[in-house]
Amino acid sequence: MFNLVVICILLLVGLVFGKMAEKKHLKSIIKRENQLNALPAIASRYPPSGDNVGPYRQLLVTGNVVIASDYFKTFLSGLINIFGGRVTPFESLLDRARREAMLRMKASADAVNAEFVFNVKYQTATIQQKGSGAIEVLAYGTALIPERR
Amino acid sequence: MEYENRQPTEGINVTHENPVKKLLVYTVATVILLMTVFFVFSFLGGWAARSISFSTEVKIMESVGGDVEKMMGVDSSGPDFLERKAALNDLAVRVMANMDIPDSMHITVHYVDDDVFNAFATLGGHVFFYRGLIEQMPHENALAMVMAHEIAHEIHRDPISGLGGGLTAKIILSAAFGTSGIAGDLSAITSAVGGANFTRRMETRADHTAITAVNRLYGHVAGADALFKLLDKKAGDGDEPGWAEAFLRTHPLNRKRVQAIHETAKENGWETTGDTIELPEALKFEPVAAD
Numbered sequence: 001m002f003n004l005v006v007i008c009i010l011l012l013v014g015l016v017f018g019k020m021a022e023k024k025h026l027k028s029i030i031k032r033e034n035q036l037n038a039l040p041a042i043a044s045r046y047p048p049s050g051d052n053v054g055p056y057r058q059l060l061v062t063g064n065v066v067i068a069s070d071y072f073k074t075f076l077s078g079l080i081n082i083f084g085g086r087v088t089p090f091e092s093l094l095d096r097a098r099r100e101a102m103l104r105m106k107a108s109a110d111a112v113n114a115e116f117v118f119n120v121k122y123q124t125a126t127i128q129q130k131g132s133g134a135i136e137v138l139a140y141g142t143a144l145i146p147e148r149r
Numbered sequence: 150m151e152y153e154n155r156q157p158t159e160g161i162n163v164t165h166e167n168p169v170k171k172l173l174v175y176t177v178a179t180v181i182l183l184m185t186v187f188f189v190f191s192f193l194g195g196w197a198a199r200s201i202s203f204s205t206e207v208k209i210m211e212s213v214g215g216d217v218e219k220m221m222g223v224d225s226s227g228p229d230f231l232e233r234k235a236a237l238n239d240l241a242v243r244v245m246a247n248m249d250i251p252d253s254m255h256i257t258v259h260y261v262d263d264d265v266f267n268a269f270a271t272l273g274g275h276v277f278f279y280r281g282l283i284e285q286m287p288h289e290n291a292l293a294m295v296m297a298h299e300i301a302h303e304i305h306r307d308p309i310s311g312l313g314g315g316l317t318a319k320i321i322l323s324a325a326f327g328t329s330g331i332a333g334d335l336s337a338i339t340s341a342v343g344g345a346n347f348t349r350r351m352e353t354r355a356d357h358t359a360i361t362a363v364n365r366l367y368g369h370v371a372g373a374d375a376l377f378k379l380l381d382k383k384a385g386d387g388d389e390p391g392w393a394e395a396f397l398r399t400h401p402l403n404r405k406r407v408q409a410i411h412e413t414a415k416e417n418g419w420e421t422t423g424d425t426i427e428l429p430e431a432l433k434f435e436p437v438a439a440d
Contacts, residue, residue, distance in 0.1 A: 003338060015168065033156055040154045076168065079175035082182070082326075088164045088171070095162045 007075075014072030021070075022092060029099050036106045041117040047144060048116060056144035061117060063104025066127065067097040068134040094135070098122060101139040114143035183322065183336050187343040190321045191314035195347075198313020199306045203253050203274070206309050210273030217275050218259055227262035229431060234260040236431035237278055237296075240289065244296050247365035248304065248358070256300055266383075268295050270302040272309055284434035285379060288425040290363065290372035292432070297359035297366075304358065307351045315344055348399045353409065356401075360410050369423030370414045377403040377410075 047056070069077075073089040080087050101122065109117045120141035127134040201209075210217065218225065225231075241258040250256065256274045266281040276299045286292040302308060322336040363373045381403035401409075414421050 003334060007334060011172070030156075030159075037154055037156060072168065072172070076172050076175060079172075079179050082179060083175070086164065088166060089168060092163045099157065 010071040011075060014070035014075070018070030018072055022096065025096050025100070029096060029103065032103050032107075033099070036103065036110060039106050039110055039114065039117065041102065041106055041109075041120050041141060043118075043120050045119050047118050047142070054144075055147045056115070057147055059109075059112060059114070059143045059145060060140060061105050061108040061112075061114070061143040062138060062140040063101045063106070063108060064136060064138040065097055065100040065104065066134055066136045067093060067100070069093055074133060094137075097124075097135060097137040098139070101137040105139040105141060109141075109143040112143060112145055114145045116144040117141040118144065179335055180339065183326070183339040184343060186322060186325065187318045187336075187339050188347075190318040191343065191347055193314075194317025195310035195314030197317070199310045201309060201313075203251070203255075203306075207255070207273045210271075210275070217257075217271075217273065221259070221261070221277065223259060223261050223277075224263075230260065230262060232431040233262075233280075233283075234258075236429045237283075239429070240293060240432075241276075241296055241300070244293050244362055244366060245300060247362045248297065248300060250300070250304060254303065256303055258296070268299055270299040270308055272312070274303050276300060276303065280434070283428075283432055286428060286432075287375050288372055289428050290367060290425045291375035292428065293366060294359055294363050294373040295376055297362040298355050301355040301358035301362070302351065305351065305354060307355065311348060311351065314347065315340075318343065345399045349401050352400050353406075356406055356409060357413060360413050364414070364417070364419045367423065367426070369420035370410060371421060371423040372425040374407040374410045377406040381407070 047058075048054075069090065073093060076089045077087045080089075102120075105120070106117065118141060120139060123138045123140070125136045125138075127136060213220075237258050237260050241256065245256060254274055256276060259275060259277045260283075261277055261279045263279050264281040265279040266285065268276070268278045268282050270276045276296070278296070278299075282295065283292060286295070319340050322340060323333070326336045327333045360370055360373055364370050400406075411421060413419075
């Protein structure tokens with residue numbers, strides 16, 4: 001019985017605080033995405049070419065974030081694991097993680113006055129904890145910084 | 150080459166749904182699944198354990214602990230220990246004469262000189278009575294009911310089937326869902342709730358067998374409900390327990406047990422009034438303050 005009460009309290013805490021944190025984070029992500037929108041980050045393996053392009057210096061830029069799940073999401077995903085299906089509680093978590101990593105990468109590119117980031121890739125690593133989990137998302141790419149002619 | 154940067158469109162990568170609703174649906178489904186697994190394997194395990202012969206059960210008990218009284222920590226040095234044990238056995242013989250005990254089964258009654266308010270039946274036909282329980286019995290009829298109830302557990306092979314069923318279900322649940330994490334927590338709760346439900350049914354069946362024996366012994370069932378009335382009084386101020394407590398209890402509600410005794414008596418046309426018999430001298434104790 002005591003176990004059950006503890007689980008219910010943790011679920012409520014996870015749901016309320018998780019929701020609050022998510023809302024706040026998403027708001028900040030959208031605001032920063034708008035600010036950095038002028039800097040293109042593209043997945044193409046080839047740098048831009050053309051007569052009036054470059055010359056550029058190339059620099060590796062990275063952005064990474066570690067984000068933890070809340071008890072509610074972990075609990076619900078544990079139950080979904082039994083039956084299978086889309087683990088929807090983690091969708092918003094991972095969406096925020098990827099966008100935050102991309103933003104941080106763009107911020108590093110912006111800091112060195114880059115004009116483009118190309119060959120952008122994502123990498124993830126899970127940080128396993130007992131009964132809970134956190135994930136790292138790393139975004140990296142090659143920043144093109146205009147050279148003075 | 151032209152490059153265009155667009156803001157990601159919201160809502161493509163994230164499914165919008167009510168998480169609480171999803172949690173409820175999955176919790177209910179999981180509980181149904183766990184309960185089904187628990188009951189199927191409790192039943193199978195209990196059934197398999199019951200097929201172990203009584204003589205094998207006795208051998209298992211001997212190989213585990215040797216002397217049962219020593220294993221249970223019975224102190225035989227107390228005053229009048231032997232007289233009390235003999236009086237208990239004397240009552241047991243009379244009770245058992247009115248029960249259908251299989252020929253292969255041998256029941257051994259033990260007296261425990263301890264304040265604990267309890268009596269229980271365990272593997273190998275051993276039934277234990279604590280002083281704490283006997284000294285609160287108002288008359289022999291009440292004690293005979295408790296004794297018949299514990300012996301009924303042995304006749305039904307409840308100790309071994311409870312152990313076999315409980316163990317099987319727990320092993321299967323922990324193997325399938327693990328012991329840690331969410332599913333582990335839920336399966337532990339299922340084991341507790343399911344186990345309680347399982348023993349409740351055993352208790353009800355033992356009550357029924359016991360009341361039949363008491364009627365045969367005394368010709369009426371007066372006073373047989375004394376223990377449950379006593380337990381009910383001990384439990385509280387007569388409040389109805391909440392649904393959660395009723396669900397988690399290992400024993401049926403005392404009031405329901407009293408009711409069941411009266412209903413069984415009525416159905417069978419048994420007398421519910423009659424003279425109760427005093428406890429034998431060896432089982433009388435100094436009056437104790439009710440707690």
